[in-house]
Amino acid sequence: MVIAGPSTAGPALSGLEPLRLTAPLAAPVPGSGRRSVTGRLFLTVCLVYLLHFASNVVRETYLAVSLGDRLSIRVDEYLGLHPDLFEIPGRGAFINNNPGASMLGAVPYALARPFMAGLFRLRPELVRPKPAARYDDPRPNRTRFFNEARARGLDIKLGLAAAAMHVGLMVPLAGLAAVVMFRFLAVRLRDERTALWLALLYAFGTPIFFRSAFLNQNAIVAHCVLLGFVAMAGTEPSPPTTRRRLLAGALLGLALLTDYSAAPLIAAFGVWATMEGWSRGGVGAGLRAAGEFSLGAAGPLALLFGYQWAAFGHPLLPAQAYMPDTHLSVRGWHGFTLPDPTLLRGNLFDPRYGLLVFCPMLAVALAAPFLRRRPGGPTGPELGFILGASLALYLFNSSVQFALLQFNTGVRYMVPAVPLLFLAVVPVLLRLPRGWTWALVVPTVAISWSVAMARESVPVSLMRIFLGGFELPWLTVLRKTSSAYLPWLERGASPLALFVLAGVVLWLLWRPRTARAD
Numbered sequence: 001m002v003i004a005g006p007s008t009a010g011p012a013l014s015g016l017e018p019l020r021l022t023a024p025l026a027a028p029v030p031g032s033g034r035r036s037v038t039g040r041l042f043l044t045v046c047l048v049y050l051l052h053f054a055s056n057v058v059r060e061t062y063l064a065v066s067l068g069d070r071l072s073i074r075v076d077e078y079l080g081l082h083p084d085l086f087e088i089p090g091r092g093a094f095i096n097n098n099p100g101a102s103m104l105g106a107v108p109y110a111l112a113r114p115f116m117a118g119l120f121r122l123r124p125e126l127v128r129p130k131p132a133a134r135y136d137d138p139r140p141n142r143t144r145f146f147n148e149a150r151a152r153g154l155d156i157k158l159g160l161a162a163a164a165m166h167v168g169l170m171v172p173l174a175g176l177a178a179v180v181m182f183r184f185l186a187v188r189l190r191d192e193r194t195a196l197w198l199a200l201l202y203a204f205g206t207p208i209f210f211r212s213a214f215l216n217q218n219a220i221v222a223h224c225v226l227l228g229f230v231a232m233a234g235t236e237p238s239p240p241t242t243r244r245r246l247l248a249g250a251l252l253g254l255a256l257l258t259d260y261s262a263a264p265l266i267a268a269f270g271v272w273a274t275m276e277g278w279s280r281g282g283v284g285a286g287l288r289a290a291g292e293f294s295l296g297a298a299g300p301l302a303l304l305f306g307y308q309w310a311a312f313g314h315p316l317l318p319a320q321a322y323m324p325d326t327h328l329s330v331r332g333w334h335g336f337t338l339p340d341p342t343l344l345r346g347n348l349f350d351p352r353y354g355l356l357v358f359c360p361m362l363a364v365a366l367a368a369p370f371l372r373r374r375p376g377g378p379t380g381p382e383l384g385f386i387l388g389a390s391l392a393l394y395l396f397n398s399s400v401q402f403a404l405l406q407f408n409t410g411v412r413y414m415v416p417a418v419p420l421l422f423l424a425v426v427p428v429l430l431r432l433p434r435g436w437t438w439a440l441v442v443p444t445v446a447i448s449w450s451v452a453m454a455r456e457s458v459p460v461s462l463m464r465i466f467l468g469g470f471e472l473p474w475l476t477v478l479r480k481t482s483s484a485y486l487p488w489l490e491r492g493a494s495p496l497a498l499f500v501l502a503g504v505v506l507w508l509l510w511r512p513r514t515a516r517a518d
């Protein structure tokens with residue numbers, strides 16, 4: 001990020017060329033002084049995301065804990081706690097997904113282990129088996145998991161592990177993504193103030209907010225996609241260098257290591273790298289560009305194939321090829337079919353998980369190709385890539401029958417397209433009349449914040465928040481489990497004081513101050 005006058009944000013992102021401006025940025029953020037705008041943006045996103053922590057223990061959590069505890073890819077100890085843990089006779093139990101999110105989550109968990117061990121030495125009863133208790137929720141699977149974890153003495157350990165992974169991984173990744181979006185748009189728009197508001201809109205007005213409340217592979221893939229796009233496109237539109245192609249390849253390889261839904265995205269990035277090189281230097285340059293991108297992806301892909309070989313005995317077949325049959329996995333090839341009409345509609349419009357229901361603002365991305373000028377937006381080739389990659393992801397996800405399970409978890413499969421579509425939305429928002437822009441942005445932010453608090457379908461979340469008041473996911477869980485841990489919370493507790501405190505902190509962080517000379 002560069003403001004009018006001397007740069008205050010330090011060097012450009014690692015692996016990218018330094019920012020080059022042909023004109024100073026307009027409208028700097030007031031009161032910057034020595035305090036970096038990027039630093040304050042990062043802290044703002046981190047604070048709000050921390051507040052909206054959800055204590056979900058997902059399949060990736062178990063592998064992360066096994067890696068952090070004993071560097072093992074087996075999750076035998078947790079078999080029966082989650083339907084996506086399965087056993088292969090003679091080999092052990094494994095998670096039904098790629099290991100990338102768990103590998104990343106294992107790092108903050110390992111760092112938190114000494115503190116958790118100290119707590120359990122002081123309070124050994126926390127990790128002892130406990131009797132069944134009431135979980136105030138109509139969904140029987142949640143009650144079943146809660147009491148099974150208590151019976152094994154794992155309830156507190158898994159809850160703390162989920163918190164460590166949220167604080168140490170998901171929160172800083174979200175802050176980094178907001179900063180990258182800000183710095184990218186600040187140079188493209190030549191307007192730091194507008195770029196800041198757009199970065200905040202990206203952080204709090206898109207499903208990245210909702211999906212980042214716990215260890216989640218879809219949000220991690222989205223972050224990889226954003227960083228990969230910036231690496232390939234550059235802050236100033238320019239041909240990508242070898243280093244930038246290697247970085248983009250590594251990021252998309254990490255995305256595939258995290259989840260196979262990244263397959264159409266890594267293919268789209270590979271085609272982009274190849275065609276860009278071809279357009280500048282012919283077939284030889286195109287093949288060289290493809291090779292550089294592939295070389296960057298080779299490390300994460302080797303790790304994925306090595307994991308699959310160690311876990312399942314074959315380097316190329318995914319976990320879905322070994323899981324026990326379910327009513328969805330027997331359709332097509334282990335649950336992969338031609339695009340399903342139900343999912344073609346649902347992935348966009350289902351109120352329980354449709355992308356455009358969770359983020360209606362993204363629909364105007366389709367107007368971007370019809371703009372005569374796209375100030376600050378993607379170039380023609382970049383926009384073609386954005387729409388093509390998003391379409392490829394949409395068709396792929398509409399072919400995966402497991403996407404039908406999103407009704408229970410909210411928008412997931414289409415989240416990696418969010419950073420790309422948001423970049424296409426930017427020039428449309430900037431060209432719309434102000435009233436129309438507000439008509440798009442306000443409902444989108446209201447939906448995003450409501451589902452981040454209530455974590456239900458869009459209609460249910462809006463109704464709960466607008467009729468019942470503010471919520472926080474972790475506080476809701478404490479109320480639902482109050483009979484087991486905190487009986488005084490049985491009637492609930494308002495998070496209003498926490499929101500006021502966070503508001504005071506944010507005001508202190510952003511209040512204008514007179515800039516001091518360096």
